[in-house]
Amino acid sequence: MPKKIYLNRSIDNSTVEATIVNLATKHVEDFENQWAELLRQYKQQDKFWDLMVKLRMISRFDNYEGYAVEYENQTEGLLVIETTMHGSQITLGKRLVYIYYIATAPLNRKIIQNPPKLQGIGTSLLLSTRERSLELGYEGRVGLHSLPGYEKFYDNRGMYDLGPDEDLDELVYFEYGLWRQRL
Incomplete structure (x- = not known):
């Protein structure tokens, strides 16, 4: 499934090629060994998320999928x-693709490094999710x-x-509605 995407490298404002690939143990290890400490240090809300559990869910259940953005052999x-x-x-009455977890590496977050190392990762992952929704016949719906x-x-x-969802700690719920892919 490798899919090429293009990101902005902030240091020289150049466009670089990255790849969206299926989530693998290497990506979870990158999260644990390279991301986690910075996420804790900067008090990011995803600092304690257990991606190994998510990887096991993906391997056991067909309705869960995981992806990673790789650039220069790093998980971004x-x-x-x-x-x-x-x-x-x-x-x-219509289904959608639900995003359980979406994140960029710490050095791609302005709150941690400004300017960030790479820009466009979150947007590329959202676009990829909308495309997956189209493939499933959900007309681009994502929540x-x-x-x-x-x-x-x-x-x-x-x-x-x-608005805030009282069933999920008042987290704000967002959704993409119907979307037609450009021909």
Whole structure:
């Protein structure tokens, strides 16, 4: 499934080629060995997420999928989605792809390094998820609950803000509605 994407390298404002690949043990180890300490140091909300559990879910259940963004053999972004159990809140009765986990490496976050090492990872992962939704016949519908502080990111990418979800610690729920792929 390797898919080429293009990111912006901030240091010289150049476009670089990266790849979205299936999530593997190497990516989880990169999270644990390279990301986790910086995430804790900068008090990022995903600092304690257990990606090994998510990797096991992906290997055991067909409805979970995981992906990683690789650039120069480094893990720069992570994504875990669920493909069959979530319904749209915009178009009732229709399925969507639900994002369980989406993250960029610490050095790609402005709060940790400004300017970030690479830009465009989160946007590329969202676009890839919309494309997966199209492949599944869900017409581009994607949903997620945003960690606090990232709501503007999803709003700026055209997702609908459906407000805080009282069932999930008041995390704001966002959703992409119907989307037609350009021909």
